[in-house]
Amino acid sequence: MKISVDVDCTPEEARRFLGLPDLTSVHEIYLDKIRRTIDDGMITPDTLQTLLNSWTPMGEAGFALWKQLFDKLGGK
Numbered sequence: 001m002k003i004s005v006d007v008d009c010t011p012e013e014a015r016r017f018l019g020l021p022d023l024t025s026v027h028e029i030y031l032d033k034i035r036r037t038i039d040d041g042m043i044t045p046d047t048l049q050t051l052l053n054s055w056t057p058m059g060e061a062g063f064a065l066w067k068q069l070f071d072k073l074g075g076k
Contacts, residue, residue: 007014015022037043052066 009017049063053063
């Protein structure tokens with residue numbers, strides 16, 4: 001026997017239903033910090049590489065994937 005249940009709700013409704021914490025304020029603080037860093041000109045190729053490496057679980061292979069994506073977006 002197989003039973004399926006479809007739930008139609010927004011991500012916010014799902015978060016509340018599952019009892020997960022609201023991290024909107026943390027997300028806004030993080031984005032504000034990234035925006036200030038970019039506006040202050042503190043993003044260098046080295047810091048960008050470090051940031052992207054922290055986002056990619058596969059290390060150098062993941063970074064190469066991000067680099068390839070940005071190269072295509074930049075028209076290289």
